Amino acid sequence: MEVHHHSHTARKKWTHYFWEFVMLFLAVFCGFLAEYQLEHKIEKDREKQFIQSLVKDTKKDIEQCDSLYRQNKFSQTLCDSLLTMLSGKEIIINSYPAYKLWGSMIGYYDFIPNDGTIQQLKNSGALRLIKKQEVVSRLMDYNKITETIKIIQSGMNTYLLQQSKKTDLFDAARFSNPNDRSNVPLISSDRKLLSWGYEYISLWKKMLEFLNINIENTKNKGNDLPKSVNKEYHIK
Numbered sequence: 001m002e003v004h005h006h007s008h009t010a011r012k013k014w015t016h017y018f019w020e021f022v023m024l025f026l027a028v029f030c031g032f033l034a035e036y037q038l039e040h041k042i043e044k045d046r047e048k049q050f051i052q053s054l055v056k057d058t059k060k061d062i063e064q065c066d067s068l069y070r071q072n073k074f075s076q077t078l079c080d081s082l083l084t085m086l087s088g089k090e091i092i093i094n095s096y097p098a099y100k101l102w103g104s105m106i107g108y109y110d111f112i113p114n115d116g117t118i119q120q121l122k123n124s125g126a127l128r129l130i131k132k133q134e135v136v137s138r139l140m141d142y143n144k145i146t147e148t149i150k151i152i153q154s155g156m157n158t159y160l161l162q163q164s165k166k167t168d169l170f171d172a173a174r175f176s177n178p179n180d181r182s183n184v185p186l187i188s189s190d191r192k193l194l195s196w197g198y199e200y201i202s203l204w205k206k207m208l209e210f211l212n213i214n215i216e217n218t219k220n221k222g223n224d225l226p227k228s229v230n231k232e233y234h235i236k
Helices: 014-087 096-105 116-124 133-168 172-176 191-233
Strands: none
Touching: 014 096, 014 116, 014 133, 014 191, 096 133, 133 191
16 A cells, blocks of 8 residues: 655745745835826926916017007007197187097007916916926016006006096087087086096096006016026026
């Protein structure tokens, strides 16, 4: 009769299990590092994209500021001409030039900031992607001044609603006469009425001046932002 003996498997040493653990740990750790590096690269790429977009938006705003500044300066010149007419005696005899000038100089072009990128950064919480604090500070300063311009323009729009009071000064009904459009007479030659018109235009001119001061500030802060970006990120 044959007797079968069970074969015994050699027991593994503890060092074998130790190295298995080390290899498993390294595999998991390397996977974690790879994922971390990938996320870091994605965030860096997004940061760069946001920065480039911000610079483009700002440059467009600066171009807009230059145009609006010139237009407002021209309107201020028209204000001076109208103020001269309102304070003179000629307007009693011939008020049509003043009426025509009033209609052409009251109004302005809105400054509409290209703020899509900054609003996306603020609303989505992506502002944290901008790591350079100097750039963030410049960006917030710039956003603040553009918001200030919006408030100023809102006040100017409210003031413009009073333009209907121009009919308190000029007899616009006469202008509808196709046989005589050479003149739009005053409702009254009362100097108090002319003084009201003078005060209205004077204040409008001051509003244009104040708007231009803030447009100039916007341009200056807008120029500071690309400089800061170029310094911190070497992006032009």
